[in-house]
Amino acid sequence: MSFGGDAGAIYDAIGRTYAATRRPDPRIAARIAVALGDAASVLNVGAGAGSYEPRDRFVVAAEPSRRMIAQRPAGSAPAVRASAERLPFGDGSFAAALAVLTIHHWSDRARGLAELARVARDGVVLLTWDPEGPSFWLIEEYLPEIRAIDRAIFPSLAEMRRALGPLRVEPVPVPHDCIDGFLGAYWRRPEAYLDARIRAGVSAFAKLAAAEPALERLRADLENGTWHERHGDLATRRELDLGYRVVVTGALAQRRGIRQ
Numbered sequence: 001m002s003f004g005g006d007a008g009a010i011y012d013a014i015g016r017t018y019a020a021t022r023r024p025d026p027r028i029a030a031r032i033a034v035a036l037g038d039a040a041s042v043l044n045v046g047a048g049a050g051s052y053e054p055r056d057r058f059v060v061a062a063e064p065s066r067r068m069i070a071q072r073p074a075g076s077a078p079a080v081r082a083s084a085e086r087l088p089f090g091d092g093s094f095a096a097a098l099a100v101l102t103i104h105h106w107s108d109r110a111r112g113l114a115e116l117a118r119v120a121r122d123g124v125v126l127l128t129w130d131p132e133g134p135s136f137w138l139i140e141e142y143l144p145e146i147r148a149i150d151r152a153i154f155p156s157l158a159e160m161r162r163a164l165g166p167l168r169v170e171p172v173p174v175p176h177d178c179i180d181g182f183l184g185a186y187w188r189r190p191e192a193y194l195d196a197r198i199r200a201g202v203s204a205f206a207k208l209a210a211a212e213p214a215l216e217r218l219r220a221d222l223e224n225g226t227w228h229e230r231h232g233d234l235a236t237r238r239e240l241d242l243g244y245r246v247v248v249t250g251a252l253a254q255r256r257g258i259r260q
Helices: 007-014 026-036 066-070 109-119 137-142 144-153 157-164 190-194 212-224 226-236 250-254
Strands: 041-045 058-062 094-100 120-129 167-171 244-249
Touching (some): 026 094, 026 120, 041 109, 109 120, 109 157, 120 157, 120 250, 137 144, 167 250, 190 212, 212 226, 244 250
Parallel strands (some): 041 094, 094 120
8 A cells, every 4th residue: 555645545445433533632623723823714635534623614624535524524514525736726715724644645745735825825734743753652662664654754844844934833742641543642551552443543554564563562561561661651741742743834823923
């Protein structure tokens, strides 16, 4: 399976239970809402099942996967089947464009970012992962191949500046009880990574040729206490910076002051 390519095909394959395991976390949603400011209309690109779509303004969803669109709950924003690289909207059609943990599935990041900037009058809001961000025990100790893969498919902040201009970049610490089951969500609940249903909602696991040997090592380390000896300090942490970032451009960034 090719990643960083056809996002529709990817989520048609792995998105069967996505709506059950990838629920929007209200603390992350609050950060996105602040970033969107007073934008009255929003295009949510790579919208999936509708997580993090604001309910207090006009929203249109753009999503390439039929399976993901089918999981959108009743009352969700209207959805069109479209990819980030070819948005079927005119210039400046929306006040803001939003893209949440989706850019790493685009086949052409530069074109996708240009399209977001084209359709958004006031700016773009991205929730993404910084390849230069802090390390994570799951990757460093068990699945280092994920970092190698993700470094190739997630844009650096420098790449986004080249594509979008000045940015406001804000850390998004992951709560210890995060209910959105993305890769870093279970940093304090390691047993969750042994659950196949949870892994099915994390695209990182679908990229791996064979994750089972690493997961068996994790299982053994949890059973014999090795993991807790290494990471017992995490039990007192309420949140952890794992490199997730809200990135804001244009007038939306300027309203709160740009921080490079």
